[in-house]
Amino acid sequence: MLLLTLTAGPSVHDAVAAGVAPIPRSDLSETDRQRVLAVTAPTADFSRAEPFEQMQGGAGTVDKRVNADIFSHPAANLSFEGRQEFMVGNGLFRKDWVSSPASTLASDGLGPLFNARSCQACHVKDGRGTVPGIDPEDKSEAMALLIRFALPSGAPDPVYGRQLQPFAVTGLSGEGRLRIAYEPVSVELTGGETVVLQRPDYTIDTPGYGPLDPDVRLSARLAPPMLGLGLLDAIHPDDILKNIDTPQARRDAVSGRPNWVIDAASGQKVLGRFGWKADQSTVKRQSAEAFFMDMGLSTPLREDPYGDCTAQQAPCRALPHGVQKEQGDHEVPGNLIDFVTVYSSNLALPQRRDVSGPKVLAGKKLFYEANCIACHVPKYVTRRDAARPEHQFQLIWPYTDMLLHDMGEGLADEDGKETLQREWRTPPLWGIGLTKTVNPNATWLHDGRARTLLEAVLWHGGEAKAARDRVVAMSPEDRANLIRFLESL
Numbered sequence: 001m002l003l004l005t006l007t008a009g010p011s012v013h014d015a016v017a018a019g020v021a022p023i024p025r026s027d028l029s030e031t032d033r034q035r036v037l038a039v040t041a042p043t044a045d046f047s048r049a050e051p052f053e054q055m056q057g058g059a060g061t062v063d064k065r066v067n068a069d070i071f072s073h074p075a076a077n078l079s080f081e082g083r084q085e086f087m088v089g090n091g092l093f094r095k096d097w098v099s100s101p102a103s104t105l106a107s108d109g110l111g112p113l114f115n116a117r118s119c120q121a122c123h124v125k126d127g128r129g130t131v132p133g134i135d136p137e138d139k140s141e142a143m144a145l146l147i148r149f150a151l152p153s154g155a156p157d158p159v160y161g162r163q164l165q166p167f168a169v170t171g172l173s174g175e176g177r178l179r180i181a182y183e184p185v186s187v188e189l190t191g192g193e194t195v196v197l198q199r200p201d202y203t204i205d206t207p208g209y210g211p212l213d214p215d216v217r218l219s220a221r222l223a224p225p226m227l228g229l230g231l232l233d234a235i236h237p238d239d240i241l242k243n244i245d246t247p248q249a250r251r252d253a254v255s256g257r258p259n260w261v262i263d264a265a266s267g268q269k270v271l272g273r274f275g276w277k278a279d280q281s282t283v284k285r286q287s288a289e290a291f292f293m294d295m296g297l298s299t300p301l302r303e304d305p306y307g308d309c310t311a312q313q314a315p316c317r318a319l320p321h322g323v324q325k326e327q328g329d330h331e332v333p334g335n336l337i338d339f340v341t342v343y344s345s346n347l348a349l350p351q352r353r354d355v356s357g358p359k360v361l362a363g364k365k366l367f368y369e370a371n372c373i374a375c376h377v378p379k380y381v382t383r384r385d386a387a388r389p390e391h392q393f394q395l396i397w398p399y400t401d402m403l404l405h406d407m408g409e410g411l412a413d414e415d416g417k418e419t420l421q422r423e424w425r426t427p428p429l430w431g432i433g434l435t436k437t438v439n440p441n442a443t444w445l446h447d448g449r450a451r452t453l454l455e456a457v458l459w460h461g462g463e464a465k466a467a468r469d470r471v472v473a474m475s476p477e478d479r480a481n482l483i484r485f486l487e488s489l
């Protein structure tokens with residue numbers, strides 16, 4: 001186990017002095033608990049890299065050539081059997097589904113309404129999606145920017161359902177095309193530089209099934225990268241809940257909130273972890289949701305083969321679906337969902353680059369001093385009793401607290417009246433420096449509005465306003481170092 005080899009690092013005493021409360025963690029012995037507390041305490045030494053910092057995804061981190069495939073490797077510590085499953089899952093993640101009936105029986109069932117034909121079409125090379133319009137060459141039937149619909153009550157649009165599906169199988173109308181208009185927003189930085197941010201505004205053109213409900217709200221979400229999701233699943237809930245109490249010294253206005261969701265299978269209240277609002281509890285559930293909502297494919301977790309096609313969309317419900325009784329009750333059988341889950345849980349973190357570089361270390365110090373770590377919590381040691389051995393007891397560096405934060409009016413969904421519309425889960429920052437290596441058209445934040453890492457930071461408001469203001473006030477050199485640090489992740 002990785003931790004057994006750990007010798008250096010701050011002491012427990014430092015951890016207590018830094019204001020980190022003792023953590024319960026029933027999976028650990030008292031000795032281990034103390035060691036975990038010590039290694040996960042925020043560092044105060046920026047003169048050199050911390051032990052194991054380069055291995056941001058623990059023992060699963062890969063040391064591979066940095067190219068466009070860098071997000072697509074299996075975790076280094078995945079077993080032989082795990083790798084076989086990963087490969088099957090990879091095939092399913094890339095597979096283009098087709099409409100029913102088709103000669104390729106095992107690949108049909110797409111739609112009738114859909115957002116993309118494959119998982120990979122949105123999660124480009126296992127990284128982020130591309131906002132429509134950025135790549136004028138792209139004529140594929142995929143829209144990686146999802147538009148969710150909700151009435152003020154939380155109910156879906158009575159006709160269009162929960163989500164815009166711009167595409168449909170032959171003979172059926174899609175639900176409409178998304179038009180995005182950007183409004184410029186100027187920010188002046190200390191040192192004379194002006195950054196022009198772009199604020200998106202969304203309209204649905206040529207709606208295919210009559211007008212949308214006049215009260216419907218739109219929430220845009222871009223496909224996030226797929227790295228290290230099994231490790232995030234293996235963070236102990238106690239460690240996440242501990243983050244609610246930001247230590248006094250780092251408080252600013254920061255107060256994270258867990259997103260409790262009801263697990264459909266058990267009826268139990270569980271911690272939401274995945275998606276930009278942490279509204280899915282596990283990788284498996286999120287994957288089943290993607291098959292259902294984004295591709296119109298049923299699974300044992302989501303049984304309706306018509307996906308998000310509502311009772312008001314009669315022509316959609318009249319079309320054939322892809323369930324073949326001899327192959328089971330679902331378009332995507334349960335074992336296939338399991339392979340996709342193994343795949344989605346085990347995409348490896350790349351090693352960090354230049355961890356000991358003076359500019360990177362200076363930027364890391366600024367990241368701590370600007371209080372980014374109040375939300376982007378640097379490190380964890382995963383559960384000893386995690387479901388899969390490769391995720392157990394790993395020292396990981398995801399830079400997230402896995403909690404929701406009010407990020408202010410600027411990042412709120414279209415109609416930011418209710419608190420939840422201003423709330424977003426702190427996204428993990430690991431791997432963020434390789435975003436454009438993997439997808440040159442990728443952009444940042446929940447709706448992909450930020451074209452650079454600096455733009456992403458300048459959009460921070462609400463609980464993160466103090467941190468953002470510190471970045472605005474930095475000297476140009478400090479700001480450049482802060483970005484250098486982010487690029488090394």
Ligand code: HEC
Nearest residue numbers: 115116118119122144221222223274275276287290291294
């Ligand atoms: C149409 C585009 C699209 C397709 C197709 C798609 N996804 Fe996603 N995916 C997204 C978006 C957008 C999110 C964020 C959702 C949210 O915030 O509610 C997401 C989130 C996820 C997450 C959670 C990641 C995180 O960091 O929280 C997983 C896991 C995932 N998708 C797996 C899949 C799998 C598996 C498939 C194929 C079965 C798939 N996705 C197909 C757009 C897509």
Ligand code: HEC
Nearest residue numbers: 370372375405411424425426427444445446456463464467
């Ligand atoms: C109050 C909590 C909070 C603080 C403090 C905070 N962030 Fe964030 N950060 C978030 C949330 C939440 C998001 C996602 C917002 C969105 O997508 O609308 C985010 C997004 C980001 C992103 C883009 C991530 C992506 O995947 O697109 C970067 C980069 C980032 N933060 C860097 C920083 C830096 C640097 C600082 C310190 C100057 C900082 N953050 C301070 C909560 C915080």
